[in-house]
Amino acid sequence: MFGVIIVIIARILLLFTPGLVRNSINIIDQYRRNLIIDQSIVENELIQNIFLILLAAVLSGFFTFLTRQTIINVSRYIEFDLKNEIYSQYQNLSLNFYKRNKTGDLMNRISEDVSRVRMYVGPAVMYSINTITLLIIVIFYMYRQSPELTFYTICPLPILSITIYKLSKLINQRSTIVQESLSKLSSYTQEFFTGIQIVKSYVIQDKTSKSFDVLSSENKMNQINLAKVQALFFPLMILLIGLSNLLVIYIGGKQYLDGTISDIGIIAEFIIYVNMLTWPVASIGWISSIIQQAEASQKRINEFLNERSEITNFNPNDTSNILGKITFNNVNYKYKETGIAATNNINFSIKSIDKLGITGGTGSGKSTLMNLLCRLYDIDNGEILIDNIPIKKINLNSLRKQIGYVPQDTFLFSDTIINNVKFGIENATKDEVIKACKTAAIHNEISNFEKGYDTILGERGINLSGGQKQRISIARALIKKPKILILDDCLSAMDTQTEELILKSLDSYTKNISTIIISHRISSIKSANNIIVLENGSIIQSGTHNQLISQNGYYKQLYNKQIIKKESIE
Numbered sequence: 001m002f003g004v005i006i007v008i009i010a011r012i013l014l015l016f017t018p019g020l021v022r023n024s025i026n027i028i029d030q031y032r033r034n035l036i037i038d039q040s041i042v043e044n045e046l047i048q049n050i051f052l053i054l055l056a057a058v059l060s061g062f063f064t065f066l067t068r069q070t071i072i073n074v075s076r077y078i079e080f081d082l083k084n085e086i087y088s089q090y091q092n093l094s095l096n097f098y099k100r101n102k103t104g105d106l107m108n109r110i111s112e113d114v115s116r117v118r119m120y121v122g123p124a125v126m127y128s129i130n131t132i133t134l135l136i137i138v139i140f141y142m143y144r145q146s147p148e149l150t151f152y153t154i155c156p157l158p159i160l161s162i163t164i165y166k167l168s169k170l171i172n173q174r175s176t177i178v179q180e181s182l183s184k185l186s187s188y189t190q191e192f193f194t195g196i197q198i199v200k201s202y203v204i205q206d207k208t209s210k211s212f213d214v215l216s217s218e219n220k221m222n223q224i225n226l227a228k229v230q231a232l233f234f235p236l237m238i239l240l241i242g243l244s245n246l247l248v249i250y251i252g253g254k255q256y257l258d259g260t261i262s263d264i265g266i267i268a269e270f271i272i273y274v275n276m277l278t279w280p281v282a283s284i285g286w287i288s289s290i291i292q293q294a295e296a297s298q299k300r301i302n303e304f305l306n307e308r309s310e311i312t313n314f315n316p317n318d319t320s321n322i323l324g325k326i327t328f329n330n331v332n333y334k335y336k337e338t339g340i341a342a343t344n345n346i347n348f349s350i351k352s353i354d355k356l357g358i359t360g361g362t363g364s365g366k367s368t369l370m371n372l373l374c375r376l377y378d379i380d381n382g383e384i385l386i387d388n389i390p391i392k393k394i395n396l397n398s399l400r401k402q403i404g405y406v407p408q409d410t411f412l413f414s415d416t417i418i419n420n421v422k423f424g425i426e427n428a429t430k431d432e433v434i435k436a437c438k439t440a441a442i443h444n445e446i447s448n449f450e451k452g453y454d455t456i457l458g459e460r461g462i463n464l465s466g467g468q469k470q471r472i473s474i475a476r477a478l479i480k481k482p483k484i485l486i487l488d489d490c491l492s493a494m495d496t497q498t499e500e501l502i503l504k505s506l507d508s509y510t511k512n513i514s515t516i517i518i519s520h521r522i523s524s525i526k527s528a529n530n531i532i533v534l535e536n537g538s539i540i541q542s543g544t545h546n547q548l549i550s551q552n553g554y555y556k557q558l559y560n561k562q563i564i565k566k567e568s569i570e
């Protein structure tokens with residue numbers, strides 16, 4: 001509101017100028033026609049006018065500055081709120097949402113779409129007020145001077161407005177295309193950087209360079225197309241302004257000659273009005289196209305803010321602790337996108353503080369089972385119970401907090417080791433971090449780094465070996481003090497000695513919690529209270545190690561193979 005008032009003040013101040021100019025020209029004209037005799041009166045009048053024009057310009061400039069400050073600040077605050085809202089929505093949405101949407105699109109919502117909405121609340125609002133005040137006041141002033149001339153002067157303006165609207169729309173369309181090709185290009189390069197090791201080792205630089213070339217020339221064409229219409233913008237405006245000026249001079253001149261208007265100064269005054277009006281009138285066209293874009297962006301943002309995560313937290317206020325008894329009853333789950341039934345009629349159960357081993361070929365559904373247990377996906381039918389309570393009735397956040405899940409693919413952030421371990425448990429002490437790292441058998445290696453726990457990983461820092469990453473990721477799960485610990489094939493990149501070391505230290509750590517270990521190595525799971533063997537999403541064998549090696553089947557074969565390997569090494 002404050003902004004609106006200052007825009008109006010700034011405009012009114014600026015409107016003194018044309019009147020003053022008319023005044024000055026008239027005085028000179030009168031002096032020349034000997035209507036005024038004394039030259040010093042003319043000079044004084046002129047100096048006074050110049051001074052007033054300067055004053056009006058400075059004041060108006062000052063108020064315009066204030067307006068921009070307020071309105072643009074407000075729009076930045078709105079942008080800030082909107083970005084935060086979108087970000088927190090991103091964190092809520094399920095994995096399925098992320099599979100459906102491309103990263104590029106998600107990034108666009110938070111940057112492109114938000115900035116379009118900001119353009120609307122900021123510049124568009126400011127220019128609209130500006131234009132409306134100017135139009136009303138200027139046309140009123142002009143009309144008072146000469147109604148007929150006013151009519152001719154403003155005739156070309158609607159044409160200007162419509163042309164600019166059409167042109168802006170075209171520019172926006174083309175710049176959207178440019179944006180799209182730019183984001184394609186950057187996704188491509190990003191992927192290339194991530195996979196640089198593979199690209200180099202497979203010597204496919206030529207091929208990737210060609211693909212890059214294609215994308216990049218596509219982008220170039222789009223940019224050129226955009227530049228073509230952009231280049232039209234100003235010439236067109238100048239042409240139309242010129243037309244209005246010509247009309248004022250021609251018609252105004254004729255009217256002065258035949259005496260319809262009395263002062264020559266009016267013509268000068270009108271020329272200034274025309275030039276004052278052109279930009280606001282052109283901006284009507286421009287604003288309409290911004291508003292259209294903002295509407296489309298706001299719609300996209302709303303669609304997405306209204307999206308509900310398929311995984312609903314039915315019981316967000318529940319704070320009870322879980323003990324760790326896990327039961328799967330006839331659980332089925334099918335991945336919707338691929339139609340793969342990754343989990344078929346799974347039945348098993350473990351008591352709290354028990355240890356469950358899971359093995360089976362790749363793609364047999366082991367990781368899927370664990371994702372279902374953490375409710376990263378909701379099961380299609382059957383039920384999963386924890387402590388005899390269906391997991392949907394447990395507070396989703398407290399469920400996930402009490403499960404320490406070490407996924408198959410480790411992911412570390414480019415941050416210090418200590419922050420990577422603490423991850424999510426901000427108030428963990430250094431001692432706790434060290435303890436978790438000792439249990440995960442990684443403490444000694446970290447201590448040997450120059451900067452120890454403050455070593456930065458990833459992009460700018462050092463890269464760890466697969467096994468080291470896995471152990472940091474285990475430490476990250478341990479520090480949560482989970483009630484259920486899940487190790488999903490996360491000892492695979494380690495040698496058997498390190499594996500044994502971890503398993504031994506974990507044994508005392510997991511005395512009071514439930515543990516699920518997924519592994520291809522018999523040595524990792526043989527001490528479990530119960531072992532299940534999966535194939536194509538179904539359980540094909542289950543029992544203790546001793547029971548399973550006395551049966552013919554997958555487990556015994558696996559065992560024999562690994563025994564032979566071990567003997568041949570020794």
Ligand SMILES: Nc1ncnc2c1ncn2[C@@H]1O[C@H](COP(=O)(O)OP(=O)(O)O)[C@@H](O)[C@H]1O
Binds near residue numbers: 340360369
């Ligand atoms: N996110 C996913 N979307 C679609 N299908 C998937 C997804 N994850 C796994 N699958 C499919 O489900 C099956 C089981 O996969 P997974 O549980 O990862 O097996 P495992 O962990 O035993 O190797 C596989 O056939 C795999 O192709």
Ligand SMILES: [Mg+2]
Binds near residue numbers: 366367368408489
């Ligand atoms: Mg897996």
